[in-house]
Amino acid sequence: MxxxxxxxxxxxxxxxxxxxxxxxxxxxxxxxxxxxxxxxxxxxxxxxxxxxxxxxxxxxxxxxxxxxxxxxxxxxxxRADSGCLVGVDIGGHNVRAALSDLDGEILAETRQPVLPDAPLEERLAAIDRAVSGCLALSGRSAADLWTVAAGTTGVLTPEGRIAFSAAIPAWTGLDLAAKLREMFPCQVLIENDSRLAALAEARRGAAQGARDVVFLHVGRRMGTGLIIDGKVHRGFGAAAGEIVMLPEARWYDAPEHLNGCEVVPEGTAPEDAAGYTLAAARDGHPVALAAVDRYVDDLAVGTAAMVLVLDPQMVVLGGGFSRSADVLLAPLRERLERACMRMPEVRASTLGDECVVMGAIDYAADHLDRELFTSDAPLTPLR
Amino acid sequence: MxxxxxxxxxxxxxxxxxxxxxxxxxxxxxxxxxxxxxxxxxxxxxxxxxxxxxxxxxxxxxxxxxxxxxxxxxxxxxRADSGCLVGVDIGGHNVRAALSDLDGEILAETRQPVLPDAPLEERLAAIDRAVSGCLALSGRSAADLWTVAAGTTGVLTPEGRIAFSAAIPAWTGLDLAAKLREMFPCQVLIENDSRLAALAEARRGAAQGARDVVFLHVGRRMGTGLIIDGKVHRGFGAAAGEIVMLPEARWYDAPEHLNGCEVVPEGTAPEDAAGYTLAAARDGHPVALAAVDRYVDDLAVGTAAMVLVLDPQMVVLGGGFSRSADVLLAPLRERLERACMRMPEVRASTLGDECVVMGAIDYAADHLDRELFTSDAPLTPLR
DNA sequence: CTACTAATGAAGCGCTCCTTCGTAAGTAGA
DNA sequence: TCTACTTACGAAGGAGCGCTTCATTAGTAG
Structure with missing residues (x-):
């Protein structure tokens, strides 16, 4: 009604x-x-x-x-150029931003490195630099901004506050939406980064055209994003997709199989460890292959749970480890085949590192569309 | 677009x-x-x-x-009375039907007992009798029928074929939609019974007003129905909600804790066994209480998986065992509280045995609404 | 230079909704 | 019973929007 x-x-x-x-x-x-x-x-x-x-x-x-x-x-x-949308990906090591016209066509991209344990102000400054950079690259000013959509790691509240972030210690408890509204004189949207990545894959990437998609962020931390009926599913408390919290799903410690493998050289930075294991597995190293097997065993349990619950058309593998999708996809498919009622397509992300910013742009564009096409207000003149 | x-x-x-x-x-x-x-x-x-x-x-x-x-x-x-909708619940032991006007206001209900192992024709005849009974009770004829929506146990295909039914052996492989279209000269819709129950609870029952609901059918067989964004979620292959198939979710054998409890008298029919255990638990019988504890332990795992994936506003407990919700709710809540990111409300079904037929009626009414309000065809005269 | 093609612009028509105003059909009180 | 009041009805006149039609205009092809 x-x-x-x-x-x-x-x-x-x-x-x-x-x-x-x-x-x-x-x-x-x-x-x-x-x-x-x-x-x-x-x-x-x-x-x-x-x-x-x-x-x-x-x-x-x-x-x-x-x-x-x-x-x-x-x-x-x-006149798609009469305004612009900005997508921001606030990660542990980088703040990325992209600027698009009102059609979501990307015009500029920037990246600002930042340390995971950097204080709050520093990260906010990086966001500001990333966005300013995009504006400068595309010859726009802040007045042209219609919407800024930001994706970040961590669990959000429906209002855009950060309930908890393991990757960015200074982030927990922050009212990110309010902070960004102070910084940018326009519509501000906040969403979880995996959800935005999922959206990007469903719109421009591996899952193009699918209405129901499960996106798996495989990396040092597991994350997921759900697209249901073509829209981001965030859940009543914006906590959807957090199956990593369930011990029985065996996701929480799964990356350790790769990080702790004995083929990883002594003294490797923790964020690079899994790469060695995956590379060795690609070369056929038996110890690494066994580690990958154990990893996929665990990965498949939580994935099967999501697939059985939702019966999506597609599962997309993204995140850091998905660069080694060639090593992961076949064994994952094999396990899912056994566990699932109806086997979904399983694909690797095609968008890579820009996934989240693109998703943020798509999210902003969707929001704009809704405002435009479902409001009863008459069309207002554009400056 | x-x-x-x-x-x-x-x-x-x-x-x-x-x-x-x-x-x-x-x-x-x-x-x-x-x-x-x-x-x-x-x-x-x-x-x-x-x-x-x-x-x-x-x-x-x-x-x-x-x-x-x-x-x-x-x-x-x-003129809600210028046509009618029929909802049918095809279960193992009963075929229920309800007839409503175009507003979904229920005008008549009937029930036809049938044996679980009855041959196909007998069950179809029971459906026919149940619907005819409703028509007779409300003084209507088959010509007044606009839509028949049927819910049944088992896994369906998107086209309304029955892929597999454990409860009704003769059902597996049947093209139920086609059969019902032969029987009734009107729109025919098929859906899984738990999904329809979920819809009924979201519209008229315990979860009224909630947009995202997880419905648990607790009984001799576990089943679920998902309401997402106010609509039934069936998934790409109509196989959503089948988490019972995942061993790690510990649902499949969970009812055995109640059925196999030693407080159940020798020679009890399998469908009545759990009732004894639940009743004994309500009276404080320690063995029964322990069995219920083990049951809820298992039940909570799969439930937590669904809640973590979807973050619903509400979880509704329906099905045979939910008559003993007073015994189950508190321990279930306690386990979920520990496992979930955000605790949803957990309630018992308020609609009882008529849940599925009501859901079927609501499903039919939704379908009618969509046809009416989203089609571009001009309004046609009503006879 | 002529024939052809396709878009333009103005005129006239019909439908749908709006506002306005006098009229009709009830109730409440003397 | 009569009068005043309240509320709905119905007809008339007007404005906005989209449609069809047709003469005109600005190009290309030969």
Missing amino acids: ADLRGGDLSRLRQLNSLTAIRALRGAGPLTLSALAERTGLSRPSMKEVADELMELGWVEEVPPSPGTMGRPARRYRF | ADLRGGDLSRLRQLNSLTAIRALRGAGPLTLSALAERTGLSRPSMKEVADELMELGWVEEVPPSPGTMGRPARRYRF
């Missing part, structure tokens, strides 16, 4: 304007006739709508394409 | 007609002025819409309510 509001004539115009914007966002520049055909409106009506959208600044004319038969047609395009 | 179709004037009228229907379905009979206020339309426009809906048969006039100041106002109501 959603909205009980009946429509005015102006409501109809609004609907048609939004339909036109949608059509223009979906395809490149379109002529008036093409636009009319797609929206089902007559040409004269379409013209009127287009004029109004031009006046409001949502749409602009581009030069007609030459070399066609007949009189050259006007072409219109959505 | 849903629909790119722009609107005509008639589209506006259609929108307003649907809004009016929606308003009338939500509240009882409404006067023209009340209707106009709720939909935001002006009175004259509302009148025109109402006239049209009357002509098409969707709405009818009821006598004005007496005793009011001023000139008595016309009142209109949605």
